[in-house]
Amino acid sequence: MxxxxxxxxxxxxxxxxxxxxxxxxxxxxxxxxxxxxxxxxxxxxxxxxxxxxxxxxxxxxxxxxxxxxxxxxxxxxxxxxxxxxxxxxxxxxxxxxxxxxxxxxxxxxxxxxxxxxxxxxxxxISERRDAEAQIERQAFESRLMFEIANMASNSDSFESALRKALEAICQITGWPVGHAFVVPPGNPQLLSSSGIWVETETGLTDALREKTIATQFRSGVGLPGRILATGEPLWLTDTDTESNFPRKGSGFRGAFGFPLKQDGRVIAVLEFFSKAQSAPVPEILLTVRAIGEQVGRVFERKRTQDHQNLLLHELDHRVKNILSVVQAIAQQTFRRASSVEDAYGIFRGRLMAVAQAQDILVSQNVEGATLREIIDGALEGSGVSADRVTMDGPEVRVSGRNAVTISLAIHELCTNAFKYGALSVDDGSVTITWGIDDGQAKSFQFEWREQDGPPVVIPDRKGFGTSLLERGLAAELGGQIILSYAPEGVICSFTAPLQ
Amino acid sequence: METQPLLVVDDETLIRLDLVDVLEAGGFTVQDCADGSAALNYVDGSGHLCGLVTDINLGGKISGWEVARQGRKKFPNLAVVYITGDSASQWPFEGVPNSMVLQKPFADAQILNAVTTLMNQQSNQSNTE
Missing domain, CATH: 3.30.450.20 (PAS domain)
Incomplete structure (x- = not known):
């Protein structure tokens, strides 16, 4: 001593x-x-x-x-x-x-x-050092967050915003691989790969991608599933020793990930991989957690924008389409008409029939309108009073596309009946029936039958109505139409196979 | 003069009927299909086809691009005109060589002009070969 x-x-x-x-x-x-x-x-x-x-x-x-x-x-x-x-x-x-x-x-x-x-x-000076480190981390965090938010709002899509976020985090952490999962709208328990990968060299992630696609990441499954379930960042020091890591053996051992959130709801999971084992870095975890909480709403806004753009594009498509339809009707009408005045009346009637079908479609739910509603609308639009027509048939749903053609076809049958057929005289009437034939091959049957009219004359040329029925509707519905000019009244029967 | 068979494919019935009318009035023999698989079936079973006028988005799984590719495979001189409301931008990648694309809506003269121009080109080509 x-x-x-x-x-x-x-x-x-x-x-x-x-x-x-x-x-x-x-x-x-x-x-x-x-x-x-x-x-x-x-x-x-x-x-x-x-x-x-x-x-x-x-x-x-x-x-x-x-x-x-x-x-x-x-x-x-x-x-x-x-x-x-x-x-x-x-x-x-x-x-x-x-x-x-x-x-x-x-x-x-x-x-x-x-x-x-x-x-x-x-x-x-421990406290001072801690404070300094915290200030430094906060500065780093806000810089990163600003960069990511900025990139996200300047990106032209949700996808490109995700890619830029992955790139920024890879660059700052020095990790070689980043990938994003998205939560599909309407299915909050499932993750699907966005297909967006960031890698420092091409081919680096081939094995990992393959395993990623082959795995279904429900909530709780693997790294991203656990992040989805908890809403918290997660760091895996060594994926080889993890029991809940289905993508083992793809060349990466260190991994971490974090959720992008909007109002507490996970909208995407970003994950990063390193080749070697890697101990958790608390600063990174804190930073990515903050990014996930703060920046999520920028991404969500981007996603909403994408959706609106999609709807606008769809609307544009539909408007162009309906304009083409109107143009087609106009051409068909004016090309065949004997006079402009004549053509104008016919054109207006046909346009009404199309509009009627659109009306019914818009007022209906997503399953589409029923055949009866379409026929009712077309009869009404053609000025046929209810007491002249008998209708009988079960409930059948009609898709939007078919509704317009059917409405127009009924309109043409009515117009013809008014001009030459059963509806041109006071006593004449029309019976409309349809149903499902449960025969060997299941089929849909429809019939328009006129009775008590003037004697039937076979027309010498095929008009727009005939062409619409025989060529148009039959092909559209994948069935066969037979127009028969029986002397006692016109019969239009239609058969289509049902799968 | 031999007949020049054309195939028209469009899932929008009224537009298809109108195309058929215009082309028939122009002197062609016209067959029409309402969807991609019907069109492929028709091409498959057909012995002679000069031209194809097809919409691009045909509602089902098979697009107009695909119909044209199969058509060209079977008939190397097939004149192909695509008509579309919104898919014209994909034409450089998806369209077959020496084809044309018309943006909807278009005038009668445009479609007739497109089909005859392409047919003349194709027949000049096959004459010089």
């Missing part, structure tokens, strides 16, 4: 040293501890009694600095100039429990009756 060297302190100073907020440590030229104030006891964990006489380097200098410390002492012993005197340096020190912590240190040299001594003033 080394004897505690004594270093005499002016008794007037003693109470001050006991209360200062910095640790004051006195070291002899031999490197032994000669003085140790209350604050030193507190930050290092050794009492003055324990510390005095100990080799200072062993007690509070971290291993990696001991060599330099001893060399400094040797230089001093040989009459060299001390290098660390009279200035503040930042370094680390060792606590009793082995914990290394950052300190600010200044050393002065003093002479006393017992010889020279070195006095170290030491301040624990």
């Amino acid at each position: 080394t004897l505690a060297p004594s270093f005499e302190i002016d008794p007037a100073l003693a109470p001050i040293l006991a209360t200062v907020l910095d640790a004051v440590v006195v070291m002899t030229p031999e490197g032994l501890i000669g003085g140790w104030n209350e604050c030193a006891e507190k930050i290092f964990g050794w009492s003055a009694l324990e510390a005095r006489g100990q080799v200072l380097a062993d007690l509070i200098v971290p291993e990696q600095f001991r060599e330099a410390h001893n060399q400094g002492l040797n230089r001093l012993a040989q009459g060299g100039t001390p290098q660390v005197l009279h200035r503040r340096i930042e370094i680390t020190a060792l606590r009793r429990d082995g914990h290394e912590f950052p300190i600010e240190l200044s050393i002065t040299e003093a002479q006393s009756s017992s010889g020279p001594a070195f006095i170290g003033f030491i301040r624990d």
